[in-house]
Amino acid sequence: MSDTQPLVRLAAVNKHFGELHVLQDINLEVDRGEVIVVIGPSGSGKSTLCRAINRLETIDDGVIELDGQPLPQEGKALARLRSDVGMVFQSFNLFAHKTILENVTLGPIKVRKLKKAAANEEAMALLDRVGVANQAHKMPAQLSGGQQQRVAIARALAMKPKVILFDEPTSALDPEMVNEVLDVMVSLAKEGMTMIVVTHEMGFARKAADRVVFMADGQIVEEADPESFFTNPQSERARDFLGKIL
Ligand code: ADP
Ligand code: MG
Numbered sequence: 153m154s155d156t157q158p159l160v161r162l163a164a165v166n167k168h169f170g171e172l173h174v175l176q177d178i179n180l181e182v183d184r185g186e187v188i189v190v191i192g193p194s195g196s197g198k199s200t201l202c203r204a205i206n207r208l209e210t211i212d213d214g215v216i217e218l219d220g221q222p223l224p225q226e227g228k229a230l231a232r233l234r235s236d237v238g239m240v241f242q243s244f245n246l247f248a249h250k251t252i253l254e255n256v257t258l259g260p261i262k263v264r265k266l267k268k269a270a271a272n273e274e275a276m277a278l279l280d281r282v283g284v285a286n287q288a289h290k291m292p293a294q295l296s297g298g299q300q301q302r303v304a305i306a307r308a309l310a311m312k313p314k315v316i317l318f319d320e321p322t323s324a325l326d327p328e329m330v331n332e333v334l335d336v337m338v339s340l341a342k343e344g345m346t347m348i349v350v351t352h353e354m355g356f357a358r359k360a361a362d363r364v365v366f367m368a369d370g371q372i373v374e375e376a377d378p379e380s381f382f383t384n385p386q387s388e389r390a391r392d393f394l395g396k397i398l
Contacts, residue, residue: 157219157220158181158182158183158217159182159183159184159186159218159219159314159315159346160180160181160182160205160216160217160218160315160346160348161180161181161182161215161216161217161220162178162179162180162181162201162204162205162214162215162216162217163179163214163215163217164177164178164179164213164214164215165177165178165179165204165211165213165214165215165216166178166211166212166213166214167197167200167204167209167210167211167212168212172370173370174197174200174370175197175200175201175204175211175370176369176370176371177214177371178201178214178371178372179372180365180372182315182346182348183346184344184346185344185345185346186346186347186362186363187341187345187346187347187349187360187361187362187363188347188348188349188361188362188363188364188365189349189350189351189356189357189360189361189363189364189365189378190202190348190349190350190351190364190365190366190367191350191351191352191357191364191365191366191367191393192366192367192368192373192393193368193393196367196368196369196370197367197369197370198319198350198367199319199320199350201367202239202317202319202348202350204216205218205223205237205315205317205348206233206234206237206239206317207223207224207230207233207234208239218233218236218237218314218315219236219314231263232263234263234311235259235263235264235311235312235313236311236313236314236315237313237314237315237316237317238308238309238311238313238315238316238317239308239316239317239318239319240301240304240305240308240316240317240318240319240321241304241319241321242319242320242321242323242324243324244292244297244300244301244303244304244324245304246292246300246303246304246307247292248291248292248293249291250291250292251288251289251290251291252279252284252287252288252289252290252291252292252295252303253272253275253276253279253288253289255292255303255307256275256278256279256303256306256307256310257271257272257274257275257310259307259310259311260274260275260310260311263311264311264312271310274310275288275306275310276288278306278309278310279303279306281306281309282302282303282305282306282336283302283332283336284299284302284303284306287299287303296329297324297325297326297329298325298326298329298330298332298333301321301322301325301329301333302332302333302336304321305321305333305336305337305340309340314346315345315346315347315348316340316345316346316347316348317347317348317349317350318337318347318348318349318350318351319350320350320351320352321333321337321349321351322334322351322353323351323352330353334353334355334356337349337356337360338356338359338360341360342360347360349361352397354378354382354397354398357378357381357382358378358379358382361377361378362377363375363376363377363378364376364377364378364381364382366381366385366387366389366390366393368389368390368393373387373389373390374386374387374390382394382398
């Protein structure tokens with residue numbers, strides 16, 4: 153596991169859903185500590201890309217590697233992959249019938265084999281870090297969307313992931329809650345977490361992204377640093393897309 157090889161590497165990845173060629177010859181390398189923002193029109197394959205990296209979707213051909221190793225297919229290795237690759241979804245996906253604290257400790261107890269007391273201690277520190285420690289004994293439905301999404305981030309961190317994938321983490325939030333979640337993500341980025349973030353939040357991209365990857369129709373059309381991408385997009389499709397969202 154050399155430090156010079158990319159943490160995540162996709163090479164010539166293809167995926168179809170029936171007739172639909174949803175990922176077309178995708179090549180992408182993400183270094184340790186790098187923050188990638190993926191943007192592009194709805195249906196362009198952004199979620200499928202994230203899901204493939206977490207192996208929630210299989211691919212037809214090509215390779216996806218984490219730390220130089222191809223993604224495992226099954227069994228314990230797959231469970232380990234799921235803790236190495238954190239995922240934060242648009243819809244929070246907290247366990248509705250568990251407390252906030254239990255939501256964060258469940259994985260560490262089951263997968264990392266932590267004792268409950270140790271898991272609780274770590275979880276409280278993480279909840280504190282995302283600003284919701286005082287909600288630990290409530291149920292998810294008692295929290296605002298912004299608070300729930302911050303819990304989801306704490307839950308991902310509790311597995312000590314090597315990389316966290318965020319799939320439109322603020323799209324389901326009321327506008328006044330977007331920033332409290334983005335602020336947590338910006339601080340994670342500054343602390344050196346490797347992140348792949350699907351979002352149209354340009355402010356976040358400008359503040360935190362090392363690189364913007366623009367996808368359209370299953371392809372990576374353009375990659376650039378945020379400033380160049382937003383001020384001087386190279387492709388017609390990127391210009392067209394930015395014209396619609398800015
Ligand atoms: P994005 O996240 O960029 O909006 P997605 O990766 O969700 O795009 O979807 C890309 C395309 O693949 C869309 O046309 C979508 O309808 C299709 N798709 C996604 N998941 C499935 C699936 N499980 N079965 C069939 N088609 C799918
Ligand atoms: Mg999506």
